[in-house]
Amino acid sequence: MIKRCALDVAVRAGALGAVLALLPGMPAFASDGASGELATTHAPLLVLHGGAGVERGDLTADEEIAVRKALEAALRAGHAQLTAGKPALDAVTAAITVMEDAPQFNAGRGAVFTHDGRNEMDTSLMDGTSGKAGAASGLHRVKNPILLARAIMDKSVHVMMSGDGAEAFAQAQGIELVDPSYFRIEKRWQQLQKALKNEAQAQASNTPLVLPGKAYFGTVGALALDVKGNLAGGTSTGGMTNKRYGRIGDAPIIGAGTWADARCAVSGTGWGEFYIRIAAAHEICARVRLAGESLANAAEGVINQDIPKAGGNGGAIALGADGSVAFPFNTGGMYRGWIGTDGVPHVAIYKGDAMAMPGE
């Protein structure tokens, strides 16, 4: 006999793009038949972002079509894992791998350039059930950094590796390495040239150096809830255009750019220095866990209040074990989307874009 507990409540917190919804039919309880006990199955859900650095007018019509297709492909790849009964971690790595391969996003193939004209990538991954994590920073040759994060988590005794050591481990694990020229995308190169010019002008006119703004964000991230009710989250990035001195952002830092625990998972995108100082991803989930806040309130409070108050900006995605989701951001847009049991991808780009929410 199947007993279903349907939550048909959809709650919204619309301010600055934050939205919460509770997914109908979650959790669903099904008899396992053998023991007569109730085995819990959950409606799988995957949410993702492709960075908070986009504004209306930034994309040509063709670019917008391409980015929407890439987001949908990433959602479908993650969803396929979940419907096959695979763990949330597999869905997260599958979705992020697709976005890393797409030149539209600042991760993997489309990574931005450093001050020295290189591509230097950061990534992290966390399993909400076991609390295990893997992270890597300063990568130049790893085609899919998120797969290295997964290998560090699964196959090493460490949590975080950097630079040459991380790439040596990747090689030892049979993870694909590519020539650094693989990451050279002309649009990204031009973004660096523009940033260098702005920097030189600021220096020449003796005005304070303007730190990177929203136009530099493009990190990707994914969060998944699997049929067992387990959460996982991951983030992958090229960092920020014109970064230097081996700068590391929030994306590879567990608790800053990525977090997952038993009831909450978060991936961020934005001005990483502020996400690190606030431990943004962990802070959102701590507010849920310790202060009993709703996921939407916690995400809204950290991303749209704490981060701007500190001087930063950006966005995040958050996913609760109850199927609640939030997409707060305070920039002109954030590539974002979700996919639920019916396998229909939902995506949005700009602030104010309509997107159906889980449960509608």
Ligand code: ASP
């Ligand atoms: N958070 C990233 C960083 O600071 C940038 C981004 O979100 O695009 O490296």
